[in-house]
Amino acid sequence: SQQGEEDPQALSIQEGENATMNCSYKTSINNLQWYRQNSGRGLVHLILIRSNEREKHSGRLRVTLDTSKKSSSLLITASRAADTASYFCAPSPGGYQKVTFGTGTKLQVIP
Amino acid sequence: EPEVTQTPSHQVTQMGQEVILRCVPISNHLYFYWYRQILGQKVEFLVSFYNNEISEKSEIFDDQFSVERPDGSNFTLKIRSTKLEDSAMYFCASTLAGGYGTGELFFGEGSRLTVL
Numbered sequence: 001s002q003q004g005e006e007d008p009q010a011l012s013i014q015e016g017e018n019a020t021m022n023c024s025y026k027t028s029i030n031n032l033q034w035y036r037q038n039s040g041r042g043l044v045h046l047i048l049i050r051s052n053e054r055e056k057h058s059g060r061l062r063v064t065l066d067t068s069k070k071s072s073s074l075l076i077t078a079s080r081a082a083d084t085a086s087y088f089c090a091p092s093p094g095g096y097q098k099v100t101f102g103t104g105t106k107l108q109v110i111p
Numbered sequence: 112e113p114e115v116t117q118t119p120s121h122q123v124t125q126m127g128q129e130v131i132l133r134c135v136p137i138s139n140h141l142y143f144y145w146y147r148q149i150l151g152q153k154v155e156f157l158v159s160f161y162n163n164e165i166s167e168k169s170e171i172f173d174d175q176f177s178v179e180r181p182d183g184s185n186f187t188l189k190i191r192s193t194k195l196e197d198s199a200m201y202f203c204a205s206t207l208a209g210g211y212g213t214g215e216l217f218f219g220e221g222s223r224l225t226v227l
Contacts, residue, residue, distance in 0.1 A: 033214075033216075040200075040221075043204075043218045045215050045217065045218075048215055092214045094214055098144060098159050100156050102153060104153070
């Protein structure tokens with residue numbers, strides 16, 4: 001399997017602002033998943049977008065996928081201090097095959 | 112909401128000792144995984160497990176590591192003779208996914224292993 005590469009590595013914004021994180025990957029996928037990890041905690045699945053989808057929303061999250069460019073973005077609108085965490089994209093071949101994680105984007109939301 | 116549970120949350124052990132980390136995956140899930148995260152580093156895949164056998168393992172998962180599903184609910188990771196470099200957070204994950212599933216992973220909160 002492959003891992004995604006997140007960009008930027010770190011992002012610091014004020015509460016209420018939007019945060020955008022990008023992900024690039026190399027080979028074809030069945031879907032792409034985004035996860036969040038609060039410091040010292042387990043990863044939490046946020047949202048999944050299938051390869052035949054271009055955009056997906058879940059609450060304050062908006063994910064886009066461009067399979068021609070092999071890239072995805074995660075937008076968090078109206079950020080809150082509780083959104084402070086590391087965010088990882090996980091390109092997935094689907095099924096039971098493992099997903100692997102890159103170094104993530106470390107988001108800090110300043111109250 | 113169903114969740115993956117892991118015990119212990121923190122274990123301190125002496126180098127050379129055996130350690131068993133336990134996980135209870137979500138009850139109807141079929142595929143199980145162990146990942147580890149050394150402090151300040153990325154989450155690394157160790158092993159996947161399905162139908163009572165290892166599906167895939169990484170280079171990290173050498174002969175010192177083993178996994179087992181001793182009953183219908185527990186999934187364990189054993190490290191036979193711990194080394195200092197085994198100090199890390201170990202995460203268990205599970206997924207329902209079958210051949211055409213999405214592979215969405217559900218993670219436990221982790222077991223922190225400290226080897227002295």
